[in-house]
Amino acid sequence: GENVEQHPSTLSVQEGDSAVIKCTYSDSASNYFPWYKQELGKGPQLIIDIRSNVGEKKDQRIAVTLNKTAKHFSLHITETQPEDSAVYFCAASKNNNNDMRFGAGTRLTVKP
Amino acid sequence: EAQVTQNPRYLITVTGKKLTVTCSQNMNHEYMSWYRQDPGLGLRQIYYSMNVEVTDKGDVPEGYKVSRKEKRNFPLILESPSPNQTSLYFCASSPTWSAEKLFFGSGTQLSVL
Numbered sequence: 300g301e302n303v304e305q306h307p308s309t310l311s312v313q314e315g316d317s318a319v320i321k322c323t324y325s326d327s328a329s330n331y332f333p334w335y336k337q338e339l340g341k342g343p344q345l346i347i348d349i350r351s352n353v354g355e356k357k358d359q360r361i362a363v364t365l366n367k368t369a370k371h372f373s374l375h376i377t378e379t380q381p382e383d384s385a386v387y388f389c390a391a392s393k394n395n396n397n398d399m400r401f402g403a404g405t406r407l408t409v410k411p
Numbered sequence: 412e413a414q415v416t417q418n419p420r421y422l423i424t425v426t427g428k429k430l431t432v433t434c435s436q437n438m439n440h441e442y443m444s445w446y447r448q449d450p451g452l453g454l455r456q457i458y459y460s461m462n463v464e465v466t467d468k469g470d471v472p473e474g475y476k477v478s479r480k481e482k483r484n485f486p487l488i489l490e491s492p493s494p495n496q497t498s499l500y501f502c503a504s505s506p507t508w509s510a511e512k513l514f515f516g517s518g519t520q521l522s523v524l
Contacts (some may be wrong), residue, residue, distance in 0.1 A: 305453075331511055342415070342501050342515030343454070388453060392510060397444075397467075399510035401453035 301326040303391050305402025313410050318379050320405045322389035323371040329391040332372045334363060337386040337404075347374070379409045413438045417502050417516035424492055425524050432487045432519050434502030440514070442505040443485040444469065445477065447498040448518075454501065460485055461508055492523040 302325040312318050324332075330351035335343035349356045349363045349372065356363050360379075365372040372391075376383055386406050392399040415436045424430055436443065444459035446469075456469030460479040474496055476488040485504075489496060499520050503513040 303453075308451075333511070333513075335513075335515075340517070342503075342517050343513075344515065345512055348512070390454075397456075397459055397461075397469075397510050399456070399513075401455070403451050403453045 301329055301391055301393075301398060301400040303389060303400045303402045305389050305405055307405060308403065309406045309408075311408045311410060312379055314379060314381060316379055318376045318383070318407055318409075320374045320387055320389070320407070321371060322373070322391075322402050323369075324391040324400075325370070326391070326393070327367075327370060328393050331392050332363065332365060333390050334361075334374050335388045335390070335401075337388065339385075343388055376407075379407075381409050381411050383407060384409045413514070415502055415504055415514050415516035417500075417519050419519060420517065421520050423522045423524065426493055427491050430489050430492060430521075432489075432500060432502075432521070434485045434487065434516060435483050436485075436502075436504040436514070437483065438504060438506065438514065439482065440504035440506055441482070442508055442510070443479070444503050444505075444510060444513070445475070445485070445487050446501045446503065447471065448501060449498050456510070457487070457500075459510070492521075494523050497521060497523045 333348035337343040362375045389402040445457040446454040458477040502516040
C-alpha cells in the first residue's frame, strides 16, 4: 500500500518569511495529493489539492508543487502570518480510491 | 451552516464499557468515514461508508463498529474499549464517492482508563 512521509515534523518561521513542507509517497499510481490545515482544537480543513496531471497549483499565498518522477510534493506558504500557525498534513491516494494515506503532520509556528 | 457534528467532544471511560460517538453531516454527502489521530502517526482510517447500509473497513478497524442506517448519521461504536483506543477521533464526509475533499468534524478526545 501507499506510504507517505512528511518533513519536517516542526517548522518555525518569522512572520513574512516563506515556509515549505515536503512529502514523499511510495506508490507511483497515486494521483491525488491534498493538503489539510488543522488549527488547535479543530478538525483538519482542506486548503489545496493537486492531481498528477498538473505540476503546480496556486491559491493566493499557498502553492503546491508535484514531482511525479521523484514521487514528492511540497506545500509552499509565502508571506507567512501568525494565523498560518497550525499543523499541516499531506496525503496521497489513487483516483476515486478510498485508500487515502496521510503524512504524520508538520507543526508550523509563525513568530510575530 | 454546512458542517460535520461529532459528540461528545471529550470522553473518559473505563476498559470494557461500551460507548458510541455520534457523527452527523448536513451536506447530503454520500461518503462518510472515521479516522483516529495519534502523535507521529497522522490520520488513520478506521471505517468508511460510500452509501446508506454500505460500510467497509479502513486501515485500523479492529475493536470498532459502525453503522449507516441514514445518509446523515455515521456513529462509531466501541463495544469493549481498551486503553490502546485512547486517541483523538475525527468523523469526515465528502461530496465525492471517495476520500477526496473531506470535511472533518471537530474531533472527539477519548481516554480509556
